[in-house]
Amino acid sequence: MPNSANTAAITAYWDAAAARFDEEPDHGLRAPETRAAWADLLGSWLPAGPLDVLDVGCGTGSLSLLAAEAGHRVTGVDLSPQMVGHARAKLAAAGLTGRFLVGDAAAPPTGDQRFDVLLCRHLVWTLPSPGAELGEWIGRLRPGGTLVLVEGRWGESGASAAPYVPGAETLPWAGGVGADELAAAVRPLVTALRVEPLGGDAALWGRAVTDERYAVIATV
Structure with a gap:
């Protein structure tokens, strides 16, 4: 997150x-x-599981739920206790188990545990030092693990119009980050990487979108 004061x-x-x-x-x-x-x-x-999946910035747990439904062991981390509460309730209502922790997604409070997959959606724009935090996340993965970053540049959302908290406009990737820039930041840290464009699939977003949306999928 931007800094401890915030x-x-x-x-x-x-x-x-x-x-x-x-x-x-x-x-x-x-x-x-x-x-x-x-x-x-x-x-x-x-990859085929069951796998240990770490969902950083899990929000209300929608992707955690999908991963749990696919048979994976899910740990979600979010700074917001209210978000974590919704995530726990969502999995419980589905009769599924998952571990949800309140904490900074940039430095997940999971101790020495290592995971097979680290999943992150729409969070890297909040990172104050993206290179350091990306390295932190990759360090949470086992050898051969998978990093999945679902990101974009939020031209339609207005994310760059006003800071969501004071000082957020100074973040390196405020308003989102393009695929080329994010891939360039991740590539030196991994053994393989691909980018999948996602903006053309209206079903993913519930509507047609025109801004840049994509996923970076990397192997450690």
Whole structure:
């Protein structure tokens, strides 16, 4: 997250957003076609399991739920206690188990545990030192592990119009990051990498989009 001084403001922002967070089609995955589209993507990205999956910045746990439904062992981390509460309730309602921790997704509070997959969606724009945090995440993976970053440049969302907390406009990737730049940052840290464009699939977002959306999938 941007810095320790802003932690309380960031937590408050996302706590306030939690109750309505799932109203966005790609957050709540409530529409069957949107849910199916994300489930298919996760199935193509995650090796056969069961695997230990770390979902950093898990929000309300929609992707964690899909991973758990696919038989994986899921740990989710989010700074917002309200988001974590929704994630726990979501998996419990589905009769599935998952571990959800309140903590900084940039430095997940998982101790020495290593994972087979680290999954992150729409979070890297909040990182104050992306190179350092990406290295931290990759260090949480076992040899041969998979890093999945779902990101974009949020031209339609207005993310760059006003900071979500004071000082956020100074973040290196405020408003999102392009695929070429993110891939360049990740490539020296991994053994293999590919980029998948996602903006052309309206089912993923619940509508047609025109800004840049993609996934970086890398192997450690």
